[in-house]
Amino acid sequence: MIPDDATLTELLRMPVYGPGSSFSEVLKARTPDLLPPTEADGPFHVPEGTTVLALRFGDGVIVAGDRRATEGLQIAHRSIEKVFAADDMSAVAIAGAAGPAVEMVRLFQTELEHYEKVEGERLTLEGKANKLSQMIRANLPAAMQGLAVVPLFAGYDEGRGQGRIFKYDITGGRYEEDDYHATGSGGKDARSSLKKRFRSDLSRDDAVKIAIEALFDAADEDVGTGGPDLMRGIYPTVASITGAGLVEIAEPEIERLFQELISERRDQMLMPETHTVDVRRPAQES
């Protein structure tokens, strides 16, 4: 239901102490149909399959994600966005059913901005992480029907002066990760890659580099994860969050890093004299 004029006047005169500074409570009180459904009869076939990751570095945290959405064995979308700025200081990277995940992110973004405007100050990073946890828990009945949303949340904690990473389970369980985490269908492959490369004193450039390498490794192993699409020029999303705020890494830089990685890998692979299995067909004799 879309709010009509009568509802809008009611909203304006709603007691301040009613919903407090929570946007979801405002929706619940006046236009509950705008909230995400908590029940669903499944199972459904919805776009899913993903690799999203986050890792800490000296000045903050890097968040990255591939761009492919799949429905079963079909590609549903080639350039979907999975990394979203929650506000200036934090980002959510989504994995799971795309529809409910994108809706959850939108509600979460509005929730954070709403709180900031009403209260005159931002929520702490801890507060944001807990809010997201409640939203995932509210989605549990839908998750049981196959519409699970399992995001990764990362941001810069202004109080502590460092980047922090939170992972979740479908019940809303919230777990802080020390160094890095990756989730989605290719999460395990990305984690294995990060595990070998991660150091606690990474610079921003090195952190971006190993994030890209982890995404490449995940796409190499997992059909649900899209690698760099050189033909269409679609590259994974990478964002860095530091004390200065959230910055999305420009596409040319990402493209360059992928090209470097590919040529590095190619050099290692194309040494035929060391191969026992030759993947190339023998030349046809005419």
Add this chain to the structure above:
Amino acid sequence: MATPYYVSPEQLMKDKADFARKGIARGKSVMAIEYSDGILFIAENPSATLHKISEIYDRIAFAGVGRFNEFEQLRIGGIRLVDVKGYSYSREDVTAKGLANAYSQSLGNIFTSEVKPYECEVLVAAVGDSTETNELFHILYDGSVTDRQGWVAMGGQAEALGTYLKDKFPKKDPDLKAGLKLGHDALVSVEGREPTPSGLEVAVLDRTRARRKFRRLTNEELKGLL
């Protein structure tokens, strides 16, 4: 049997309006001034946390004078209203006109149907891509709306500030520094004393910023600019 007193509607409305005006006249003032990059708000406000000026939406800001609890309720109601609207449609569908209209309806209803009218006035301002497309809506305690240009003064010293600004407002939009000086000088001339930077609440809707145009100026910035 006691006979109920008859009060004519004219008298009733006049009494309510006088009551509301007196309440507003007791409070401090707020000014909005259009400058080259957007809209500037200046208020004399000794509190650093109880704001008279605040952000409503991407391009929209709010300023209130009079009773704090009353305009604060309108402010929070306004944020709820635009956030619901932006969430159910799109961010571009949120307009200052719609919000000003809702405030006008709400204040008008309160003025006619409640025993006590609200003793406050509010300003809804939206920064456009150019000065010509800026919007300034001044909504009075009885729900009447005026569409303004250049500058707005409201609150206790509204009249005196208005006279000063009308006289001194330049033909071409001032830059931030000149606009701030104009507002500051208006306050000095009307109040007869120099306000300290920490006693001023200053914010801008700056069209050069990214999505959210609203920004508060810190005390350090104010010291530098004045």
